[in-house]
Amino acid sequence: MQRTIPTYLLVLLFSILLMLTYNNGLWTGIVDANQLITKHNLLFLSSCAFFLTALFNILFSLVSFRFVLKPVLIFIVIASAAASFFIDSYGVHIDSSMMQNVLETDSSEAHELFNSDFIIHMLLWGLIPAFLIAKVRLAHISWSKQLMQSAFSITMSILVIGLVAAFFYQDYASTFRNHRDLRYLINPTSYIYAVTKIAREQFAEADKPIIPISQNAALGTLASDKSKRSVTVMVVGETARAESFHLNGYSRETTPELEKTNSLYFSDVSSCGTATAASVPCMFSKYARDDYDNEKGHGYESVLDAISKAGVEVSWIDNNSGCKGTCDRVEHSKVSAERRPDLCVDDECYDELLLENLKQKIASSDGNQLIVLHQKGSHGPAYFKRVPTAFEKFTPVCETAELQKCSQEEITNAYDNTILYTDYVLANIIHYLDSISEQGVDTAMLYVSDHGESLGEHNMYLHGTPYFVAPSQQTHVPMVMWLSTGFQADHHQNMSCLKQATKAPFSHDNIFHSLLGMTNVQLPGIYDASLDMMTQCQQS
Ligand SMILES: [Zn+2]
Structure with missing residues (x-):
């Protein structure tokens, strides 16, 4: 019989994987921002690992339901592979304007970006992990038990974030305040946030009529006084x-x-x-x-x-x-x-x-x-x-x-x-x-x-x-x-x-x-x- 793993463990392992391997751009940014090698800085860096893992763990614990979790993780691992490729290869930052551009890119523009390096990267970091996630068999437990487990997992993660904040609040505040671009490198929250923002805006826009500004527009005297054409x-x-x-x-x-x-x-x-x-x-x-x-x-x-x-x-x-x-x-x-x-x-x-x-x-x-x-x-x-x-x-x-x-x-x-x-x-x-x-x-x-x-x-x-x-x-x-x-x-x-x-x-x-x-x-x-x-x- 195939071994099963508990849902909370899959979520935790997945969070660690994201933190370790899909966030090179962020890690480089954090290290660059705290260049001095001191004991305190090294501790701060390790705290970042705990902080990110806990953050991702909360995010995915929220969707740890049967039939939901695996499709979500598969989608996230593929999207994160693509995001990490562009962050690492081109130094891009992912905000809503960048995502808007991605969503509005036409096929010929996109075609240029899909080169052999991209395909290899997507295979290694997108498709293979996605396949493994699809293959995993989750332990079967009741809804109430599942809810309890997720609640426990979230509570523990909040505790970790609280502890990290208690010891390193100043470091986080100064690093992320002085390097505000770092949050656009957090994979996957940067693109999740950007896409949600765009969706929210488009939803708000959808049934709103365009506000006119042209009611009083009229030709000025330069042109109306003469028969000369203007181009x-x-x-x-x-x-x-x-x-x-x-x-x-x-x-x-x-x-x-x-x-x-x-x-x-x-x-x-x-x-x-x-x-x-x-x-x-x-x-x-x-x-x-x-x-x-x-x-x-x-x-x-x-x-x-x-x-x-x-x-x-x-x-x-x-x-x-x-x-x-x-x-x-x-x-x-x-x-x-x-x-x-x-x-x-x-x-x-x-x-x-x-x-x-x-x-x-x-x-x-x-x-x-x-x-x-x-x-x-x-x-x-x-x-x-x-x-x-x-x-x-x-x-x-x-x-x-x-x-x-x-x-x-x-x-x-x-x-x-x-x-x-x-x-x-x-x-x-x-x-x-x-x-x-x-x-x-x-x-x-x-x-x-x-x-x-x-x-x-x-x-x-x-x-x-x-x-x-x-x-x-x-x-x-x-x-x-x-x-x-x-x-x-x-x-x-x-x-x-x-x-x-x-x-x-x-x-x-x-x-x-x-x-x-x-x-x-x-x-x-x-x-x-x-x-x-x-x-x-x-x-x-
Ligand atoms: Zn342009």
Whole structure:
């Protein structure tokens, strides 16, 4: 007969396994935070082992019911294996914004992350333990006995936590207060907490109508007084970091084409979030970063609704994973490869296709337009897939999504080529807008990246680190503005003043108000002229 084990023992062993083997990132963080090797610090470290085990033990004791416990543990061990892979390989932190990004990732993005290392890791730390858990035979006891056992187990765990707190409270307080990011490394509570938070928010959002902001939106005097057409293009960049722009002082010539245009580069711009799912809704939201949260981002109309309500034709063309709710009520589409199939490989299209689609969109109308182009940009980890071979200027490049298999130089080269390609795409959008401005259309382009990227600095890769601990590589983003001569004149812009202003600090907070300014839409009560980049150098 097969041996059985008591439920409480399975829970305890599972908690110890999680604490020991799925939390490398956390352990490294705790050790780094308490570097001095003293007797006290060593005792504190051992207390962490007891604390974590007790914490997990409470969590799983709560679900130690027959037919429930094993499926839960199997799910947790697989999810924790995936979490530990990303924490250990890419230095990611797991908060709700990161989880939101994971949940909203499209299949082609996810595909890049599922490489051979990931599969081996999942096999060793996900599937094999899951199989063993499935095989375990739990001792059969009555419900009342089971409840008593769980209650006892929880009480003992609380006691352990109490004892740990009595002796080491100061150490926990200072470690977790000074290194607030550590709690995003606790596997599995970090992702359980994040997913619960998202589910709670979505549940609250589900039957709430979108709160309108556009009731009083109307065209301002600049446009209604004249018959001239105006076309504004907003390019939402992806994963471009300012420090890899030559325009920003980077030693490599990554932005040669933009430098030949008369565009303005803003050198001190910070993003709203460190991931697409946070930054994209935020930059189009009336809320500034300090005030912004996910619920507000999805609960209110965006600036696109207001501009559309005022009579400007608004379109969103996407070469990324969608607009995260921002463009739901205006015309939106994925890039179309119909006329340029050569610009796509498999399911993936190069950003140049955005320019082709832009030309068609502008030609299809004779009204005032705001067209948002959402780039694929520098999205990682497969940077090499973002650029046609002609743009592989910096070599050798990392030709895999498994960054850990590439040298630092190869990763940087592959990334820098994506910036070089974005430079080419932006410059060509400007050339095109310049050419149609000669036919009497007021044209303008505003480019800003959604967030930056870590390329190994501080042992971090990719992005999505909680904002308050995120390195500047993830939050300092490039921004470029170009205004046609007609646009400058009609908007009364003093260009030498604007050139001076490019060194001042700006952020995604400015985008909402500047888009209203650029499209000449008035939104009384909500529009804030002090945040509109068009007003600072306006001559009366
Ligand atoms: Zn992004």
